[in-house]
Structure formats: structure tokens, C-alpha cells
Amino acid sequence: MLRHGPRNLITDVDGILVGNAEDHRLRSGVSVVLCETPAMASVDVRGGAPGTRETDLLDPSCMVDRVDAVCLSGGSAYGLSSADGVMRWLRERGRGLAVADVVVPIVPTAILFDLLNGGDKRWDWPPYRELAYDATGRAARDFALGNAGAGLGAKAGNLKGGLGSASAVDPASGLQVGALVAVNARGYTTMGDMAQFWAWPLEQGKEFGGLPPPGRGLGLAVPHDRADLICDPADVARRDPRANTTIAVVATNARLDKASARRLAVMAQDGLVRAIRPVHTPQDGDTVFAVATGRHDLGHDALALSELGTLAADCLARAVARGVYNAETLGAAPSWREKFGR
Secondary structure, X not given: OOOOOOOOOHHHOOOEEEEEEEEOOOOEEEEEEEEEEEEEEEEEEOOOOOOEEOOHHHOOOOOOOEEEEEEEEOOHHHHHHHHHHHHHHHHHXXXXXXXXXXXXXXXXXXXXXXXXXXXXXOOOOOOHHHHHHHHHXXXXXXXXXXXXHHHOOOEEOOEEOEEEEEEEEOOOOOOEEEEEEEEOXXXXXXXXXXXXXXXXXXXXXXXXXXXXXOOOOOOOEOOHHHHHHOOOXXXXXXXXXXXXXXXXXXXXXXXXOHHHHHHHHHHHHHHHHHHOEOOOOOOOOOEEEEEEEEEEOOOOOOOHHHHHHHHHHHHHHHHHHHHHHOOOOEOOEOOHHHHHOO
């Protein structure tokens, strides 16, 4: 297992920046993965209720193979307008696919459902294009986790969800892999009523608590006097099985073609399987984008892509746990720290 990079964020991949913007009154937000130069990309959609934009062009059989950014947004279908804000920011800087004397920024987008979390959603026009414009302008190497960006209004089973990220780097070869995820899952990220995350075996250091193994006598359960935190009966969003979706981006500095980027996204979905139970349900819109900046040559090793996909899946699983671990209580959704008193 490769160790995480200096930030333990997706931005440990050269050429990748991330910007967040959120509105606490709305209890919603946007996260933008900005490519410093156009990057190869593809996508894999596993959930039964996805909300996406510009994903068809990421099919290996389609013409356009590079993207300028990827946008993750709250707001359900309203959030698809977030791509407009990213496109405006890019167009102002002359960035995008050149077609004659115009440029068309390529910004694939996916959304999650956070409309029932108690925030004020009584807008005239959805606010997501403005949020996305701000988020793109804030894109940097360092960014917040938990209640940030697209993770602000998210939930994870019976816990507050959030924005998570993780990385793995090989100083010897120069290979870099990272993941960014907004965790808004129908399923649970922890083992029943214990504090340990399903991603526990993959943890590096104490990135999501450093808890002991979840064996007999070692599992850290909900305190008996806080049993109310297992599930709030007044939680409207939890009672509606459609109020879900986990959306993510995995990135690498490897040089990939479009078909290989697609395979990377497919393998990276295993990270959600390792970290969330159940996952890819009919009510989730689980979507994973893969972005390759092309600065590292994998050579001719036939196993290189398989190993890269395994690293990406592990990073994504860790990112899921980090997103929930760093989240703070919001409305009816208790944070991991509040629930387990840590």
C-alpha cells in the first residue's frame, strides 16, 4: 500500500486543484475539480437514480476526450446548472475546446440530493451557477473537508455526510493517485452501531480516528444515553429512500487513453463498495469520474492499469470515511464525533 501524499488530498496529483463554495442558509454547496490543463477523462455510473451532465461524451466511443473541470453539486437536478458557472469562469480565461474562433469549456457534472435537509430551498432561480463560479475561482491545492462544498448538506445513512479526499503517492516512481467524494449515501459508512468505518482496514495513520480493530470487546458503540442518535424519527430525508447519492472524482498523473480512464472509473467504484453498505441501490445516483493528467508514463507493464485501479479504489474508500469523520452535525443529521462522543 502506497502512503498518502503531503496533503492527503486529491490535489497531491499534479495538475489538479479543488475549489468549494457553500451557502449555510441553503445547506447546500458545490465542489469543482479544476484541471490546470485539459485532462483525459471518463466516467462510470452505478446508481439507479443518477443526475448528470456531459457524461455521454466521456464514453470511449465519443469524440471529445479531455475535460477542463469536473463539477460536483448539491441541489438534485437543480444543481446541474452549476456547470454553467464553471463554464463562465473558464470561458472568461479563454479555456475550453477550440471550435473555429470560439471556445467551449468541457465540464462534466454530477449532483446529489440534499433538498430535504432543512435548508431554505425557496429560490427563484437555482443558486448553483453562482456557487460554482465562486468555487472555481477558489480552486487551490488546499481545501476543507466535511461540511464543505457539495458535502455541506450531505448525509451518510444515519450520520452527517460530507466532503472527503485522500491520496496515495509513490516517491520512487512518481505515480500519484487521489480521490474526492461527496458522501450522501443511503447506506451506512460505519459498522452497525460501532464507530469503526467499513473502510477501517485501509486507514493510514489516524486519518479517520485511528480506532482499534472492531473485534469482540473492541468495537466502540453508541453510548447508551445517546441511543437517540442512531436514527432521528423526525428526519424527513432519512425516511425518503430517494434522498441519496454519492458522487466522486478519482485522479491520477498517469498517462491514459479514454478507454483506460473508463476502466479506472469502473475499478474505482469498488472503493464505494468497500466503504458504504448498501451501495449502488436503485435510489442512489452513485457516479465516479476518472481524470488523468498524463504527466507520468506507466510504461508497458500489463498490470499497471490494474494496480492503478486498485489504488484508486482504496483512495476512494478512505476518502468516504474521511468525509464522514470530518463532518459536523447539521440539523437532524448527527456527526460521527457527536454520535460516538469522540
